[in-house]
Amino acid sequence: MDSRTVALIRTTFKAVAAEEGGSEKLASSFYATLFTDYPRVRDFFPAAMDSQRDRLVKAISYTLDRLEEPNKLLPFLAQLGRDHRKYGVEPEHYVAVATSLKTAMRRFADTEMWTDEVDRAWDDGLAIISETMIGAADREETPAIWSGTVVECRSVLRNLVVVRLRLDQPMSYAAGQYLSVQVPSRPRMWRYLSPAVPANADGDIEFHIRGVLGGWVSPAIVGQTRIGEQWLLGSPLGGLGVPRNTKRKMLMVGCGTGIAPLRAQIMSMAQRRINPKVHLFVGGHYPCDLYDLEMLSQLAVANTWLTVTPVVENDENPWWHVDSREPAREVPGMEPRRTGQIGKIVAGFGPWTDHDVQIVGSPSMVQTTKFRLMAAGTETKNIRHDPLF
Template structure:
């Protein structure tokens, strides 16, 4: 571990238990000093606060992995073009961040910690600006027309849209989505198909509680509506050089990127077995199981295991998906893709660590619908 990484991680422990207060102070300070920046952000700031902290934690955790660190920040810079962020805005963000960290760490904050964050933020800002500039040939966001909208269960919909300009991405990646019903409020959704010649994109969306964007996408959006899509992000993509067999673990609408990866493999796979574990609370939430079973019947290299946690009459596996995956092993020599809610992903990662699956062979993106 480098000295910079050590200082960042040590200092983060001083504020980690105060993340909500830290984020609230950060935004209040930034908007007070730079009121013109407020219009770049949504009216509802609850999820935006957690996303800031998620980005900080990810950057801190990857600082000793230059390739991953650089890729993540460049992608983040590309994605932030949709907010019309300009290079000069990074100074305002940094000033507010340093003050928030100092305030909430209190007397334990040192000049050494302060300099470490300034050094790290200088690199973060430079990499994000670099990523944004490299993407200048693309629009800051894509306008996309909804072509089809199908309710698959009480709170799940599958929709297909077509961007008005070409949007290049890889199977397994996600984009952020904005609707006209909640301007400036963006939420991340995985694309549920591999790239197609007609450019269309599928999204699997669950309406969660008072989720502003997910509820609109499930209950209000229909054919003819326009969406705005951010730049593609995510590392949960196939390594085409690998010859290892594949295990995909999908919880609920976490099936979306898994579906895209399977679709990509139907075009090229000749040697790799693919095992899909698809879990949900009950059979209604296994909204795309019939399609998975049809794919398994068509491609002999694909197998599907479905499971429910709260449906005792379901004619399949029962229990927590991570426990079921462990029972079907051994999996020591497989590539893993894990997608679902953050608790589901964390539980699966713990189980895979217990059965000694090397972390380097596990890819995942965890985020919740809102």
């Protein structure tokens, strides 16, 4: 796509989204058009389409923001297309989505702004997005959906469970990737989770799930998961991972369940002969949030290339934490625990110019840590994280 086409799409999109409540209005107009003009498409979507459920529109705006970086965007779209097979999406649905989005855009854009050239630019942009997703889905030979049986559900904190499943057939995801999951108590509500172990021939997989206050799916997983129930899993997504034979040192920063994809990568690296040096910072609000220290300690003791520094915001456990023992400050194989805001602490060790960086955690933690690292001299191109939607 030429740079003028990209510029036209981005300018019109930003002009609409920048208005007060612009993206919400765009999302609701898009869905209203889509469901009115193509009623059969409604069945793909969850019953409750509240304001938080504009994931599709957020994803499209994330995509439009990256039109100028085709070498990053096209693999991302290909993964999405393979994953969208889980919805049973067919090429004609892409036409429905593209047409509805353009109609919604035209409705909110200034009439003067929406010229024939802009209209054609949108057609071109949406066609590239759709063709990339459809093409990748067509070429894919792996299953559209994997199913797995829950074999263990362990509560490790009052709002955090570790769930292990045995898949009906093994999935070859790369350590560090994430995938979307649907649990039986929340039909059609797919959510992304990151496997906490590398792929294996037995099809064993593990997820760490924190119940988000007011969330639809995560509290149901924490409170209602039963041994023997069947979960559905979509295709693997994401580009975190440590390439074999890389000489670049790695900085990994993970908070809460963000440790899952990092630990999967470290476990996978532990099976290799040669590894670059890795410094992992694992963070939580309280010492009790560092629920996986035992495993990380074993990995740090066994692998000399790995340094682990735990970080907490508060030195004491909260009153509601049932274990009244003093939290251990020193853990075998690990650096002493630090107290403070994780981004600030990590940046303080910096500037990390000779490291590739991965940040995993809540969107605000990822943004703040990235900002701190950039302010301390780390180049943006060396920082990776998953999309924040």
